[in-house]
Amino acid sequence: MNNKRIYLCLAHMSGREMDFVQEAFDTNWVVPLGPNVNGFEADLEAFVGEGKKVVALSAGTAAVHLALLACGVGPGDEVLVQSFTFCASSHPVTYLGATPVFVDSEPETWNMDPDLLETAIRDRIAKTGRAPKAIVPVALYGMPYRIDRILSVADRYGIPVVEDAAEGLGSRFDGQVLGTFGRYGVLSFNGNKMITTSGGGALICPDAAAKQEIMFYATQAREAYPYYQHERIGYNYRMSNICAGIGRGQMTVLDDHIAHHKKLQALYSALLAGVPGVTLHENPSPRYDSNFWLCTVTLSPELRVKGEDKAYAAAVQGAVGGAAGVTHAGGGVHTAHEPNRNVEALRMALDAAGIESRPLWKPMHLQPVYAAAPAYVNGVSEALFRTGLCLPSGPCVSEDDVRYIVQTIKDAIA
Numbered sequence: 001m002n003n004k005r006i007y008l009c010l011a012h013m014s015g016r017e018m019d020f021v022q023e024a025f026d027t028n029w030v031v032p033l034g035p036n037v038n039g040f041e042a043d044l045e046a047f048v049g050e051g052k053k054v055v056a057l058s059a060g061t062a063a064v065h066l067a068l069l070a071c072g073v074g075p076g077d078e079v080l081v082q083s084f085t086f087c088a089s090s091h092p093v094t095y096l097g098a099t100p101v102f103v104d105s106e107p108e109t110w111n112m113d114p115d116l117l118e119t120a121i122r123d124r125i126a127k128t129g130r131a132p133k134a135i136v137p138v139a140l141y142g143m144p145y146r147i148d149r150i151l152s153v154a155d156r157y158g159i160p161v162v163e164d165a166a167e168g169l170g171s172r173f174d175g176q177v178l179g180t181f182g183r184y185g186v187l188s189f190n191g192n193k194m195i196t197t198s199g200g201g202a203l204i205c206p207d208a209a210a211k212q213e214i215m216f217y218a219t220q221a222r223e224a225y226p227y228y229q230h231e232r233i234g235y236n237y238r239m240s241n242i243c244a245g246i247g248r249g250q251m252t253v254l255d256d257h258i259a260h261h262k263k264l265q266a267l268y269s270a271l272l273a274g275v276p277g278v279t280l281h282e283n284p285s286p287r288y289d290s291n292f293w294l295c296t297v298t299l300s301p302e303l304r305v306k307g308e309d310k311a312y313a314a315a316v317q318g319a320v321g322g323a324a325g326v327t328h329a330g331g332g333v334h335t336a337h338e339p340n341r342n343v344e345a346l347r348m349a350l351d352a353a354g355i356e357s358r359p360l361w362k363p364m365h366l367q368p369v370y371a372a373a374p375a376y377v378n379g380v381s382e383a384l385f386r387t388g389l390c391l392p393s394g395p396c397v398s399e400d401d402v403r404y405i406v407q408t409i410k411d412a413i414a
């Protein structure tokens, strides 16, 4: 029996973070700029390569927001967003007064379907007379999207791509780091991501001029005068020098973290190989090199799991993931779209054994808040949501933990 609780993905410090944070205090750089911000950006630029420039920001959500702004997205515009994602990919579209148009996934990567993307573009042009302003594919759970095909569609219609690589830091397609293919690339350093700054994000930019423009909007759009002069609306989105100090410490273990996630994925793969009805999501071909931020499985609807009769018997207390203590009244037991009973029963069995797991992200086109948004769907993400579960990964999860998790899964099968 295991006594500690095993979480989905937790931050893990390198031991170097406090050196950089202490230096910020010692030199009185406790502000949203400074040597750690510059150093962290330089580390990230070296890591992603391709001659890209990086701006450190207060959150990945802020990075999505500013990338869309820089693509010229404004009121009345449309932006094509992968439906199978976390809400931070699409919410900033609405901050700008624009409308997200959701595009479903293809079954190999679980990410944006390039054929459906093209169908959506043609149909939006036919219906509105204008092309959407940007395309946002998402590296869900770290898995690379089919960026070669997405780029060729995007180029055909002259639409910029904003890669949401928030979950895919260090994932590669054809050996190239995600976030460096499109015009902009989004990274997140939230507490549960591949590395953390406690909270933070970054935007990968094509060149120094684009970086300058993003920094301008991230610091309240102050014009170059000896007094505050504002000719555009800006945001307070720069990363603090304290958070960047944590980031610099984390950069010293980024490669180790990625290697550990991949090692756990390989172990899940070996241990789950003989378990019928449980399918691990893997790289579809050697062109894809996921960081396996989270390891994910789908359950065959025929698989019977103990305790299915108790699934959805009681309302869950509190919101999922990182929102502890933030409860919003009015939650019931069921919604119009929910995971199959065997998935919920397995989640409960793992929970009872001290293991956190979580259904796959609920597609945005099924979210009530986006009921009015156009969507181009093929059933793939909806089926994945009904059948899938995220399993723990990350530097706080050991190989013994994975053995325990897989044994618990086997024991839960009826």
Ligand SMILES: *Cc1c(COP(=O)(O)O)cnc(C)c1O
Pocket (backbone or CB within 6 Å): 059, 060, 061, 062, 085, 086, 088, 089, 138, 164, 166, 167, 187, 188, 189, 190, 200, 201
């Ligand atoms: C985490 C995440 C973001 C950005 O998140 P922040 O929490 O604001 O840093 C964006 N997109 C996806 C898909 C994410 O998972």
